[in-house]
């Protein structure tokens with residue numbers, strides 16, 4: 001089965017996802033209009049500025065398009081993308097897509113440590129992932145049916161709900177493609193179900 005992954009390219013760190021996907025031999029395309037989702041079997045919402053991405057999504061009519069796309073296609077949200085996938089966000093300027101039942105807190109790690117790297121523990125692989133956190137959000141009020149997929153210092157940093165995954169660090173900045181690969185294997189599972 002061939003998967004074509006759409007990468008939402010309205011603002012932020014979308015380009016490097018294309019590289020991670022091509023390393024895995026997976027075709028991708030940059031998405032700038034809702035109609036372009038039709039050619040895709042999965043979607044990545046990248047990191048960036050969630051307030052800006054939210055505004056642009058409203059302007060271009062992405063909310064209804066992504067919500068209905070997500071009913072039967074997998075979505076991966078990274079950092080700002082995680083914020084957009086939440087049920088609730090602590091900043092009213094961001095309208096969430098409500099794809100996973102949790103509350104996102106913007107800039108959770110505060111001014112003190114805007115950006116840092118850390119080895120996070122993955123629940124699906126025995127080797128830790130050297131993760132880059134860039135003004136990362138926090139995951140709060142997680143509903144019990146949501147799976148915890150990675151954690152760092154007792155904080156949940158990656159979650160899964162059915163076909164969707166959201167994480168607070170940037171997996172596309174590493175040569176290590178295990179996170180994308182894991183999501184793609186879940187995508188394939190969903191497609192064959």
Ligand code: GLN
Pocket residue numbers: 046047048049050051078079080081083106107134135136137
């Ligand atoms: N701090 C950003 C926000 O709240 C997210 C940062 C990122 O995506 N790296 O939107």
